[in-house]
Amino acid sequence: MEVDDDFDVREFDGINIDFEAAKKAVLEVIKAVGEDPEREGLRNTPDRVSRMYAELLSGYSMDPQKIINGALFNINYDEMVLVRDIEFYSLCEHHMLPFLGRAHVAYIPKGKVIGLSKIPRLVDMYARRLQVQERMTRQIADLLQETLEPQGVAVVVEAMHLCSMMRGVKKHDARMTTSAMHGAFRANLATRQEFLNNISRSRVMLG
Ligand SMILES: [Zn+2]
Numbered sequence: 451m452e453v454d455d456d457f458d459v460r461e462f463d464g465i466n467i468d469f470e471a472a473k474k475a476v477l478e479v480i481k482a483v484g485e486d487p488e489r490e491g492l493r494n495t496p497d498r499v500s501r502m503y504a505e506l507l508s509g510y511s512m513d514p515q516k517i518i519n520g521a522l523f524n525i526n527y528d529e530m531v532l533v534r535d536i537e538f539y540s541l542c543e544h545h546m547l548p549f550l551g552r553a554h555v556a557y558i559p560k561g562k563v564i565g566l567s568k569i570p571r572l573v574d575m576y577a578r579r580l581q582v583q584e585r586m587t588r589q590i591a592d593l594l595q596e597t598l599e600p601q602g603v604a605v606v607v608e609a610m611h612l613c614s615m616m617r618g619v620k621k622h623d624a625r626m627t628t629s630a631m632h633g634a635f636r637a638n639l640a641t642r643q644e645f646l647n648n649i650s651r652s653r654v655m656l657g
Contacts (some may be wrong), residue, residue: 458466466511485655501562509578514593517572521565528601531563532556534649536570542613543580549611553587554649557594558601558641563575564594583609583628602633604645621647 475494480487517636534554542549553573576589591605606629614624634641 467504467507467523467554469499473497474502476500505578506539506568507576507578507580508586512575513603514572514575514579514597517575518564518568518597521568522597523563523565525559525563526561527559527563530556530558530644530648531566532645532648533569536573538573538577538580538607538609540577540581540583540586540609541626542611543582545613545617546580547613547616549581549583549609549613551607552588554604554606554608554645555590555594555618556604556635556645556648557598560599560601562598562600564598569594583607583611588626588630591632595632600633602635602637602641603631604635604642605630606646606649 454637473496476499477487480495485492487496533552533556534552534553536551536553537550538550539550541547556575568628572593573590576586576593581618587605588609590607591603594600594605606627608625610628611624611626631642635640635645
């Protein structure tokens with residue numbers, strides 16, 4: 451599968467961030483920790499950080515209908531479609547620290563399929579927000595369920611959470627796996643097992 455990772459401005463409705471407010475807030479944090487906001491390395495940090503948030507949180511301004519636009523096809527195909535190892539980077543909403551990992555997405559069509567490169571973009575749209583992994587997993591599954599009305603949808607997300615790794619007692623297991631299943635994946639053990647076998651095989655291959 452080929453995924454075009456280029457940023458597509460047509461999917462982007464502009465950056466809905468109040469840059470001045472964000473810059474001010476970052477400046478306050480720098481002062482609050484006792485740093486000198488005027489020293490060279492920090493002088494442009496409020497500006498850089500607010501631009502960074504505009505990028506990392508751009509998912510709020512992405513419209514799923516624009517992402518999907520024109521990439522739904524009526525096809526008589528009813529085998530499992532699987533896109534695995536979709537890399538994503540998100541920010542946990544509790545600490546605004548990154549969590550990152552891979553999403554595996556499968557569905558069994560009922561007359562309708564979606565262009566393969568669109569699925570990573572939809573994952574990205576939900577990842578680039580203040581998130582919790584459980585909700586992100588469910589949002590991806592629900593969107594595909596509503597859009598494709600397939601026989602079933604399955605999403606598994608594996609991620610590492612920097613807020614667990616960097617803070618407190620670092621013994622905390624920072625890896626988490628979440629899943630959301632609809633339709634055949636929920637109802638049929640063999641279908642679910644086929645999906646899980648497929649994604650575990652990919653994990654072995656990648657070490
Ligand atoms: Zn957190």
